[in-house]
Amino acid sequence: NAVVVGKVTIGDNVLIAPNAYVNFDVPSNSIVIGNPGKIIENRPDATEGYCHNLV
Structure with a gap:
């Protein structure tokens, strides 16, 4: 889990x-x-391979 505050x-x-x-x-x-x-990196494919079943 990540925490966003x-x-x-x-x-x-x-x-x-x-x-x-x-x-x-x-x-x-x-x-x-x-x-x-x-932030360790900015790249256009940041979520490639991680996001599935997008709504």
Whole structure:
């Protein structure tokens, strides 16, 4: 489980890793890991291979 705290905006195509703690705005196409969370990479295929059965 990840924790997202406060009034933050999560962009499109964002991957938040398990156990990440996010208390900041995350731009689109980002990968966030860690506690405290930090953006390790911005890439257009951030969620490729992770997202299934999208509604």
